[in-house]
Amino acid sequence: MVICDIQEGLGNKMGHQCCRKQKVKRGLWSPEEDEKLIKYITTHGHGSWSSVPNLAGLERCGKSCRLRWINYLRPDLKRGSITAKEERIIIDIHRILGNRWAQIAKHLPGRTDNEVKNFWNSCIKKKLIAQGLDPNTHNLLSTNYKQNNDNNAWKLSYHSQQQPTSTFTMNSQISGISSMVMKAPxxxxxxxxxxxxxxxxxxxxxxxxxxxxxxxxxxxxxxxxxxxxxxxxxxxxxxxxxxxxxxxxxxxxxxxxxxxxxxxxxxxxxxxxxxxxxxxxxxxxxxxxxxxxxxxxxxxxxxxxxxxxxxxxxxxxxxxxxxxxxxxxxxxxxxxxxx
DNA sequence: AACTAGTCCAACCGCAAAGGG
DNA sequence: TCCCTTTGCGGTTGGACTAGT
Structure with missing residues (x-):
């Protein structure tokens, strides 16, 4: 566990605004710290997060307390791994909203943006790539994606066939209509x-x-x-x-x-x-x-x-x-x- | 058993927006 | 209007864990 004293030039380059005036602990939270934070917030509510550490008796910055509460201690959090149904929802909303994790998480009760983001990066992204889909655009990857014979996965060269908003050409077999160029949403x-x-x-x-x-x-x-x-x-x-x-x-x-x-x-x-x-x-x-x-x-x-x-x-x-x-x-x- | 590489995820960082004096 | 503080968010990091050798 690291004790960071910004005033003495230790710790990170800049530090949070809320960390500047105090010694703050960093790294993983101990069960004792969790208990203090839970006890304080369930009794008083968080109010101003910057004042929470002092009032709760924690050597953490307010930002760290907020993050710990939101991502881990909140009573309404859902435990356990993300279900297939949740996964489908994430993929579908991501296809529309992109990396707006907080927005996506709002539609998954009990899940946090951090959890959705981590799940996306560690799981869904790889699945999409393995399926030959660009995880950013959800479009099919181009043939520039070479299949890796060793692990049977699709290697990424990042040339999506189409961008989310792309111009494409339609060729017609009907005489008199040669082609159309359109911009597709x-x-x-x-x-x-x-x-x-x-x-x-x-x-x-x-x-x-x-x-x-x-x-x-x-x-x-x-x-x-x-x-x-x-x-x-x-x-x-x-x-x-x-x-x-x-x-x-x-x-x-x-x-x-x-x-x-x-x-x-x-x-x-x-x-x-x-x-x-x-x-x-x-x-x-x-x-x-x-x-x-x-x-x-x-x-x-x-x-x-x-x-x-x-x-x-x-x-x-x-x-x-x-x-x-x-x-x-x-x-x-x-x-x-x-x- | 020891080492290494890869994976996962909690926590941190930095930025931008919002809010208040 | 400006400045400072707080909050919220997405990107990134690093340590714990696991699988493979």
């Missing part, structure tokens, strides 16, 4: 397994990490049949953050201009301040969708195939009935574009 679109003739291994691996959409056999069968048939326009159909145009299922008669306006542009400027709140709300909905998805897929009587195709695959007016996750993605993308 990171719509979290259900991912299509690779067609068998592209990369069998990746196709197999890829499907194993996909989120709840793929746990429904009906969906799986549909997607697989779709994948094998969809060579329309020679568009690659594998993308985790797909715009419908990346999906390879576009009807050539589609009126792109009409069906592609981001939500951002149709929301009045006066409503903009409310957007962040709305995003929060939607994220919550997304979580409940994620939590209920498994059950609903199994028990629902609605015609899944028809509704799914209707709501997600129709190229035009596709977002007239957006799911919360789509809406959130649109909003996140629109906010980024605005910056």
């Amino acid at each position: 990171p719509i979290p679109f259900p991912m299509i397994p690779l067609a068998p003739d592209t990369n069998p291994r990746l196709s197999h691996e890829f499907s194993s990490i996909l989120t709840y959409e793929y746990q429904n056999p009906k969906m799986q069968a549909f997607l697989e049949s779709t994948a094998s048939q969809s060579s329309i326009g020679s568009i690659p159909i594998f993308s985790s953050t797909s715009h419908p145009s990346e999906f390879g299922m576009l009807d050539e008669s589609c009126m792109w201009a009409g069906g592609y306006e981001p939500i951002q542009s149709i929301i009045p400027e006066t409503k903009q301040p409310e957007r962040q709140v709305e995003i929060e709300k939607i994220t919550s909905e997304l979580v409940s969708v994620g939590q209920n998805m498994d059950a609903s897929f199994e028990t629902s009587n609605f015609d899944f195939d028809f509704d799914f195709v209707e709501s997600t695959l129709l190229p035009c007016g596709m977002y007239y009935n957006q799911s919360p996750i789509d809406q959130l993605a649109w909003d996140s993308w629109a906010l980024q574009e605005k910056k």
Whole structure:
């Protein structure tokens, strides 16, 4: 255990503001220190964190006390490893929000941002890379990723096929329509397994990490049949953050201009301040969708195939009935574009 | 048993935003 | 408006632990 005295020039370069006037202990917390902190906060609340160490009789800085309480001592923390369902939620929200760990953690009751971050870095990141996905963009990694024959893992050279907001070209087989160049927002679109003739291994691996959409056999069968048939326009159909145009299922008669306006542009400027709140709300909905998805897929009587195709695959007016996750993605993308 | 390399995670660091005088 | 303090966040570090040799 290190005693750090900033005034005497020991310890770290700078130190916290709250550490400057006092000797502070660093490193792991002892059970006695934990007990003091718990006792103080459960009795008095934390109030100003900078005053907590003195009042609680601890040789720590307020910042350290706050961190210890939030990440470890809080009574409402959930113990144990992160479940598969939580993992799916993390992946899905991360796909939209990126490394905003605190925001992600808010949707996982009992989990801290630190815990989510650590889990991401130690577990999910590796899984995604092993699946051939860029953990930053959730897009498929390019063929520059060489398979390492020794450990059967995919080596990272960091060239994602597409950036979250990327320009891509669509080639058409219909005469008179040569190509279209579009800028795609990171719509979290259900991912299509690779067609068998592209990369069998990746196709197999890829499907194993996909989120709840793929746990429904009906969906799986549909997607697989779709994948094998969809060579329309020679568009690659594998993308985790797909715009419908990346999906390879576009009807050539589609009126792109009409069906592609981001939500951002149709929301009045006066409503903009409310957007962040709305995003929060939607994220919550997304979580409940994620939590209920498994059950609903199994028990629902609605015609899944028809509704799914209707709501997600129709190229035009596709977002007239957006799911919360789509809406959130649109909003996140629109906010980024605005910056 | 001893050593090494890799993994995990608690804790720290530094920055930015918020709040208050 | 400015300055200082506090709070919150994401990135990083380092020590404990584990698996492999």
